[in-house]
Amino acid sequence: MKRSITATFLVWVLVASAQQRPTPARAQQPAQPQNGQVVNVKGGYSISVSSNLVVEDVILKDKQGNPIPGLTNKDFIITEDGKPQTVSICDYQSLEETAVPAVETASTPSVTAPKPVETKPLVKSVVATEIAPEKPGDLKYKDRRLMVMFFDMTSMPIQDQFRAQTAAQKFLKTQMTKSDLMAIMTFSSDVKVVEDFTDDRDLLAKDIKNLTIGEGQGFDVSNADDSASDTGAAFQQDDTEFNIFNTDRQLSALETAVKMLGSLNEKKALVYFASGMQKQNDNQAQLQATINAAIRANVSFYPIDARGLVASAPLGDATKGSPGSTAMYTGSSARSATANFQNQQETLSTLAADTGGKALLDNNDLGMGIVQAQKDIASYYILGYYPTNDKLDGQFRRVKIALRPELAAKYGEPKNYRQGYFAGKDFSKFNASDKERQLTQALLLGDPVTDIPIALEVDYFRLARDRYFVPITIKIPGSTLELAKAHNGAESTKIDFIGEIKDAKGKVVENVRDYIPVTLKGENAGQLSKRPLAYDMGFTLAPGTYSIKFLARENETGKMGTYGRTFVIPDLTSETRTLPISSVVLSSQRQDLSSALFKAQNDKKLDAANPLIDQGKKLIPSVTNTFNKAQDMYVYLQAYEPAADSTQPLVATVSFMRGKVKAFETLPLQVTEGLDAKSKALPLKFQVPLGKLAAGQYTCQVSVIDPNGHKFAFWRAPVMLVQ
DSSP states (O other): OOOOOOEEEEEOOOOSSOOOOSSSOBOOOOOOOOTTOEEEETTEEEEOOOTTOEEEEEBOBOTTSOBOOOOOGGGEEEEETTEEEOEEEEEEEOOOOSOOOOOOOOOOOOOOOOOOOOOOOSSOOTTOSOOOOOOTTOOTTTTOEEEEEEEETTTSOHHHHHHHHHHHHHHHHHTOOTTEEEEEEEESSSEEEEEEEEOOHHHHHHHHHTSOTTTTOSOOOOOOSTTSOOOOOOOOOOSHHHHHHHHHHHHHHHHHHHHHHTTOOSOEEEEEEESOOOOOGGGHHHHHHHHHHHHHHTEEEEEEETTOSOOOOTTOOTTSOOOOSTHHHHTHHHHHHHHHHHHHHHHHHHHHHHHTOOOBOSOSOTHHHHHHHHHHSOSEEEEEEOOSOOOOBOOEEEEEEEEOHHHHHHHOOOOBSOOEEEOOBOGGGOOHHHHHHHHHHHHHOSSOOBSSOOEEEEOOEEEETTEEEEEEEEEEETHHHHHHHHHHOOSEEEEEEEEEEEETTSOEEEEEEEEEEEEOOSHHHHTGGGOEEEEEEEEEEOSEEEEEEEEEEETTTOOEEEEEEEEEEOOGGGOOSSOOBOOOEEEEEEEEGGGOSEESOOOHHHHHHOTTEETTEEEEEOSSOEEETTSEEEEEEEEEOTTOSSOOOEEEEEEEEETTEEEEEOOOEEEOSOOOTTTOEEEEEEEEEOTTSOSEEEEEEEEEEETTTTEEEEEEEEEEEEO
């Protein structure tokens, strides 16, 4: 499928009271509970969206090591920086601890039809594969244990990659429980989410089997001390700076991974497969940043040294040359090699200890590290509260959780929980990565974000038998930018756009990621509250059912809005009983292409294929179907004559109905020429003066008749006329 896209940014007058037709629906604004209100729903809790909600996971066990169920929010005492807090949420997560081996099915020889080969999507998802987020307080994975297997391909030589792959496959086959949900991530050039959380063993096993062995090589740690090999090369600068950079890359990759997991409220374990991690004093800042990010996200690291039990020769094994200096005779070389090895393992131990996990070192059974993570996440409580300190200053808040005195005397005080967190940040303090992550998570959320209302219209026009041009027009109220200007007196802002179109199988076929700079000063800025912002794009798609999800964000206040719906592009070629027609576009404005405030792409081929562009002017769809009586209404559509070699005459009219009474009808438009030889399209254009009609709501009807072929087509939509 050939992909075509263009985007234009326009501003024009929008009448506030809009009556919509079925096609251009607005983003829904469902009723929301008040901030901080807890709503009890079937199967768990649902909490209103609030960036101030603090979620803590607490593991409680009796003296015999068994979980303690049955406690309520009144049984816990939470203080933040010494100030008592009100526990709003208390939910017990009951996790299975008995492994359920995969069922082996006996294979019997049989003749089966080959499975159809699934074609991969031609367009990469604008957000790639991500960890699907959840709203604050929405326990998406209730009674499930969340574990991530993270394969650091840059630190593991090929033999260690094989060993890690085998251990992961063994765990999936023999040691998963019914409560386990696994996700897979890798790091080579960047962090990649191979699979989101799932309990499908076959899918996970297939993903691990398909990991590219040997990927990410070329970042091996080299030493400049007495244990370094004598290669006979000329003297050159040592690799200390490279090693610092390489370790920072590994730690930064872990930080990125835990930030992805931070949108999930449940307790998470990240099993990190690596062949050690060399650390120097210069890596302390990134190490602390990674640990802090894990604490914020409630993620515990479980590093696994993929080298297993290592027995090294004093002067190194056969994979490297001898030191070739006096150090090999004094023992300094052996001491340096041992110190380097211990330093690599010490970094893994630090990651584990500071985040509440455990490291598996010097053990050939790498699967024990995954089992350790599995056992550590026993049944636990999820506690939530809205802190009395609601400042979004990004500062660290120390948290202490205790039981009521009589329960504490019986069970002891809880110890396994997050000891503090970093408060959220105001949008104005977001960096570039924070902003991009916010967009991605908002697009993946199942529930819409409704700070900004969005109206969208999807139309279609036949280009060929199996290709249709699909213009999509989005409108955003200009009052959104007026609020941005009032927010901090800014003279400019930026609107971020991100969206995807998926086919009926859920595969991404088109996407958009764009931004529009907008000036908030001068004469145009004064009319923002009365004008909408229009963003339009065009694609070429085959007939079928599609879904679109689109998100816009204003970058001064951080307000966002999402829009989602399904739409169908019919196969007009197969239509034989009635006269096939395209979408009908109603408009009140034809805009010069040269006068657009912003044009993202000047694609002459696409402009030529766009039927809404004629003689250097573009017809702008109304979207809201609201018109001023002082305006003329432009009506555009195409009728198709697939079997015709020349134009078959058509007659068309546009009428306005109020109830069952016809209030107005245009003179019949007779079309006798203009058939496109390739698309078999015959364009129909109307310019309807609205001044003679009274203000109010009407039903607009377009009627097209083929007298010779004895076929006809009708189209209707509600419109609103205002003074």
